[in-house]
Amino acid sequence: MGAESSKMTLSVIPHERWWGGAVADGQRMPFGDRPHRRNLATSAGVADDDHAGANQSAPLLVSSAGRYVWSEQPFTFAFDGAGNLTVDGTEVVVGEEGGGLASAFRSAAARHFPASGQTPAEVMFRAPQYNTWIEMPYQPNQEAVLGYAQGVLEAGFPPGLIMIDDRWSVDYGNWTFDRSLFPDAATMVQQLHEMGFPVMLWLVPFVSPDSPNSRWLAERGWLIKGADGRPVVREWWNGYSTIVDLTHPDAVAWLRGVLNELRTVVGIDGFKFDAGDLRDYRPDDLTVGEDGAVGQCEAWARLASEFKFNELRACWKMGGQPLAQRLHDKPRTWGQGGLASLIPEGIAEGLIGHAFNCPDMIGGGELGSFEDDTPLDQELFVRFAQCSALFPMMQFSLAPWRVLDQTHLAAVRTAVEIRQELMPDLVRLASHAASSGEPILRPLAYHFAGYEEVRDQFLVGEDILCAPVLEQAATSRHVLIPPGQWKQDDGTVVVGPTEVDVEVTLESLPRWRRIAA
Numbered sequence: 001m002g003a004e005s006s007k008m009t010l011s012v013i014p015h016e017r018w019w020g021g022a023v024a025d026g027q028r029m030p031f032g033d034r035p036h037r038r039n040l041a042t043s044a045g046v047a048d049d050d051h052a053g054a055n056q057s058a059p060l061l062v063s064s065a066g067r068y069v070w071s072e073q074p075f076t077f078a079f080d081g082a083g084n085l086t087v088d089g090t091e092v093v094v095g096e097e098g099g100g101l102a103s104a105f106r107s108a109a110a111r112h113f114p115a116s117g118q119t120p121a122e123v124m125f126r127a128p129q130y131n132t133w134i135e136m137p138y139q140p141n142q143e144a145v146l147g148y149a150q151g152v153l154e155a156g157f158p159p160g161l162i163m164i165d166d167r168w169s170v171d172y173g174n175w176t177f178d179r180s181l182f183p184d185a186a187t188m189v190q191q192l193h194e195m196g197f198p199v200m201l202w203l204v205p206f207v208s209p210d211s212p213n214s215r216w217l218a219e220r221g222w223l224i225k226g227a228d229g230r231p232v233v234r235e236w237w238n239g240y241s242t243i244v245d246l247t248h249p250d251a252v253a254w255l256r257g258v259l260n261e262l263r264t265v266v267g268i269d270g271f272k273f274d275a276g277d278l279r280d281y282r283p284d285d286l287t288v289g290e291d292g293a294v295g296q297c298e299a300w301a302r303l304a305s306e307f308k309f310n311e312l313r314a315c316w317k318m319g320g321q322p323l324a325q326r327l328h329d330k331p332r333t334w335g336q337g338g339l340a341s342l343i344p345e346g347i348a349e350g351l352i353g354h355a356f357n358c359p360d361m362i363g364g365g366e367l368g369s370f371e372d373d374t375p376l377d378q379e380l381f382v383r384f385a386q387c388s389a390l391f392p393m394m395q396f397s398l399a400p401w402r403v404l405d406q407t408h409l410a411a412v413r414t415a416v417e418i419r420q421e422l423m424p425d426l427v428r429l430a431s432h433a434a435s436s437g438e439p440i441l442r443p444l445a446y447h448f449a450g451y452e453e454v455r456d457q458f459l460v461g462e463d464i465l466c467a468p469v470l471e472q473a474a475t476s477r478h479v480l481i482p483p484g485q486w487k488q489d490d491g492t493v494v495v496g497p498t499e500v501d502v503e504v505t506l507e508s509l510p511r512w513r514r515i516a517a
Helices: 023-028 101-112 142-154 185-195 212-219 249-266 292-304 339-350 378-389 406-421 423-436
Strands: 007-011 018-022 035-039 056-063 067-070 076-080 084-088 093-096 129-131 162-164 169-171 174-177 199-203 234-236 239-243 270-273 309-312 458-460 464-466 476-488 493-503 511-516
Touching: 018 023, 018 339, 023 035, 023 056, 023 339, 056 101, 067 101, 093 101, 129 142, 142 162, 142 185, 174 249, 185 199, 185 249, 199 309, 212 239, 249 292, 270 292, 292 309, 339 378, 339 458, 378 406, 406 423, 423 458, 464 476
Parallel strands: 129 162, 162 199, 199 270, 270 309
Antiparallel strands: 007 084, 018 056, 035 076, 056 067, 067 093, 076 084, 169 174, 234 239, 458 464, 464 511, 476 493, 476 511
């Protein structure tokens, strides 16, 4: 067990498949029979992927043959498509566990990123989440947020966590409510609480340049500096900003104090920790910590883990911790990168240690895909909701009661009702994940050898098989049934291994419960 090396080559066993590294590569997983390369230190390796590095990553690979690769530091790995896996890094550990994918993951987790014993706030599982981003991009305000919450209730959806996204604050780095938009934030939060909505706020590690806060932080040495010793000004999706050094204990203490004041004075429950991506940092940045981009990214997640209500969209390591991890913003499309990416990327999150995962906002959270005049594809919205419904968490933004006709709205309500019916299972599995680190959403190969290439179905735990409808205008769904006796939602029992074609309607969310091995 274990070895140290600067570079090693492993022979890929016939039919062996691998997962891990970067969640952005989820649709390319499992690896093994095709060329693939990834540098985990810089998120480089997939030239045609605009979202490379935009999600969680970890120095971990796990295989269907019971092997794993781990390091405390980032490494570069490459499959040559001809039966070889090369890993280039320091202190690389290879675990030879035997068995299958589950044994590889369990062993790696127990030894290298043990479970914390805790989960994020339970309400984040128990009810859908609601985010203001697509519904009111860059323009949330007190009246609109309260109206959004009221719309949830009037449409017959259960109240749940509400996230107030970008532009609620005075400025980036000045994390106080803009009173021109939120004249009485504390009263608003109280009203939301009375309606049944915990409240989270969006934030980033960026600070608006040449602002009073940026100058104040610079005077104390709490910003990332360049080689010239001056604070760097870096471009991100909202322009140019200075950046808090998340490895500086005094800087983190300052930010923690700001967030705790929002909790105690305004009543905020927690925070969406956006950005902090590996791509936001450079090798020559001068910081207190010396772990570069991965150190900043991990430090952002460590701060997030102090809050029961949290969300991350980018993360380095931190497997087994009580962190809600969301997939990166998706366009409103059916195929690769859109709806089709949710299951493989959700599987990828779980297999690097992030059990408490959430797909992107239902219908897509990539703002640019909503900025043309293309009519909303209501069927896509429904299928997005159905696929999301049996993830550990689900999140709305675009208000279904506003954008859908009654037929499609009823189908979305049905998906939420299915989720609520299965809530005892989801809560039990969340508790299990807290103690074991095991994924809640799992690939079929986690328990059944021979299903490694299945990317459009998943298991919830060991006993619930899900095959959401992912194709436009589908009237049937082809499903692979693994070994055992499986009871479909209509009561039909199927004995696997077998394959079935299920007739589907707009409201269908095909699923089975295993009743015997």
